[in-house]
Amino acid sequence: MNGKSLRKTGTILMFVTPGLLIVVVFILMPLLMSLFNSMFNWNQLIRAEFVGLENIKKLFNTYPYKERFFNALGNNLRWFVLTMAIQNTLGLLFGYLMARRILGHEFFKRVFFLPVLFSIVAVGFLWGLYLRPNGLLNAALAAVGRTDLQHAWLGEARYATLSIIMVNIWRWIGFPSLVFLAAIDSIGQEYLEAAYLDGAGEWQVFWKIVFPLIIPAITVITVLTIIGSLNVFEQVYTMAGLDGAPNYATDTIGTLFYRTAFGSVDSGSPEIGIGSAISVVIYLMTFFFSLFSIIFTRSKEVEL
């Protein structure tokens, strides 16, 4: 290696090292540490003997870990399905309408995005107040004479997770709307004009031209929704607490992980081995589901 290429390598290293260090220290190391920790028995906070995959086996096979894990995972699935079905579909509709420059589109663009900027803790806290039995929502229902529709939104197993998901959609819908708006705006006007001249209707233009061309944006939003749905934590923590109340109805693998690994002040001591096993499973699922959806949607992409 001559001096010049050595210097070049040095320069490249100089730029790469800070980022690499951050990734290694804050992402890779904790990941490997959880993997490592999940392979040991723990005596309270002290690592005891090596047990291999025993903790993961326990998580999937024994009561109550198995029941808690699959119950929580089921709720994560609800998060994913409802977010895709409601938030992303509405986001696409809003994005499309704004791209069609409906009246007040500049206003809506800002209003929809505003809640995205709010702190998640503040949103959780405020909506927690609105959804109380004597909160804003029930008061509004009473004002229109529909007391029969009043519920303890966060206290009934049937509505608790649904309510939190709806709040999250309210907070986050501006994001997919804006991504879809940008994607649709980037489609050349000439394609759309050509289609209209050929007599295509609004519906056909959307499905035959716009939709195939914004698949990359849909991929991004889908992957983010998968990651977001598997990592749900703050929303539930701020509105329903760590214990998945009521009766595990709002539990997600995020809250289950936290409660298991760190313990909960009001109900129990930490189990670091099992907690680490849960975190490894969360990581693997996020990785594979994201990979799968990228491959799946990429195969649907079209080039102009």
Added chain:
Amino acid sequence: MKKRMTLVAVMLLVISLVGLFAAGSAEQKTAKTEIQFWTWRPEDVDFYNSVIADFEKANPDIKVVQNAIRNTEYNTVLAASLSGGSGPDIFQTRAYGGLLTFSDSGYLENIEKWYPAVTNFPEAALGGAKDSKGNIWGVPVIGQTQLVYYNKAMYDAYGLKVPATWNEFLNNCKVLKNKGVTPIANGSKEGWIVETMLGSVGATFYGGNDFFNEVVAGKTTFEDPRFIRAIEKLGELKPYLPPMYTGVAYTDMQAAFFNEMAGHFLGGSYEASYFKSQNPDLDFDIFAMPGEKATDPRYVSVYADMNWSLNAASTKKEAAAKFLAFLASTEVANRFIKDLGNVAWAPGADASSSPFIQKVLELQKTSTPYIFLVGFRYQQPTGSALFQSAGQGFFAGELSAAEVASNVQRGIATYYEPFQK
């Protein structure tokens, strides 16, 4: 290039050495031992500051640095710093299972060695500071009692009397409801509230210590008819809880009671000073829940709530032990009673400054351990976690009392040896 690197390295070395010496000389000048003191009570920072000021006046060679961490994050922060080999010299620890998390990990000093007088504390208090071998890992600070609060002004206004039987209690609730007042403030949105309701109401019906001792020994199970009956009794309260009570949170309950919108509050002795601070005019009193017959013993559930512990890795144990002895003194216990309205354990503590605490101590004469915290909060799934979630299902009408009992029994039996025989 190489030369420059060497120069930089030498300069760094010099700078760090200078820093070291500077720190050393500063320490010599003051010659004070600085100890770190952690609590989970940001609410009580002023209280501890005044305690520390008194201690420092008597011990001018020791400086105590207080650090208050939010209750919900305290365990995590403490665990992280202790397992990293650092952490405070003296700190608050939880009682029962929450203490053993740290003592079993070897992070705590055996407290008897540093404060032998700890053995003079009442047995109920030491129960929260001992491990199964009888080692004591903390000096007990305060105790809590789960009981029934009632609004005295409302009782007077509607001509009600402190109930002597369960039916009289339900009848009082009925009267309040007819007057448009929420009879009982409690809701079940938070699981731990459901557990406190068992502590205030259930103990009288499962029969207090007899059942507690039998179930701990494995002579009976949670599917015992006595325990199922206690849960059923909680169910009889449903008509008198606030509308949509499954969504009513702790802070809503407190507000309903201190704003005089609810007649009763089932909860712990720790509420009283908060009620008073929020509404100084609130006229309330307490009683223990009566049973079916006026002659049935009325139990309150009691537990130790907080300990002072020493860090096994501390390099300043002598100084920390001095502060520990001060915190454990009758003098500080009296301030816990007077300033914080807490029932302090220290022997010789004088409750005469607080009629409320005197009343609590009176009710404690018929007391039983707060069942899941004292007996079954050592391993996962804890009795508390099981009862709290199943109890929410019960209040929502999804589970029967027998199903709650069998959920609790099944969960605890996964690890509790007396249940596996």
